[in-house]
Amino acid sequence: MSTKKFFYPCFLLLLICFTSYSGLIFSQESVLTQHNNLSRTGWYDSEKILNTKNVKAGAFGKLFSRAADDQIYAQPLVFLNLNIPGIGNRNVVFVCTVNNSVYAYDADSADSVTPYWQKNLTPAGSRVITHTDMTEACGGYYNDFSGNMGIVGTPVIDETTNTIYLVARSLNTTSN
DSSP, X not given: OOHHHHTOOOEEOSTTTEEEETTEEEEOXXXXXXXXSTTOOOOOTTOOSOOTTTSSTTTSSOOOEEOOSSOOOXXXXXXXXXXXXXXXXXXXXXXXXXXXXXXXXXSSOTTOOSOSEEEEOOOTTEEEOBGGGOTTGGGGOOOSOSSBOSSOSOOEEETTTTEEEOOOOEEESSOO
């Protein structure tokens, strides 16, 4: 297996609801679920900064990226003003990979490359499920994924309990 697969593309940060203005980064609201709201419409009716005048080539785009251990299918989520013990309140982007890893990165600082935390959710004695394990799907030719299929759905964050809910798929290799 190639190293390239495990250090897959750096992910795009801050294009969900961030923009750059005079060197500072602003976000208007946390994005704690897929497509911004419980209706999953993708519509953000509270937008105050982005418009057709400032969202154009040269004025809008990727600000920085971070490494992840595999592909990212789930939408990154942004939790604003999250209290991180021993660090303080920070804007945090949560990213999940198909290798069952969850990352919490600083959403504002291009210089902060180390995650606040990272956790792989594959249990001991197990491995991440792969597309070749899907023998019952599509007549055994399940090709929507090229490799691992751990966390593919977008998590949901409950801001009242600071809990992230997600599905991580794995295969027990020590028993049937």
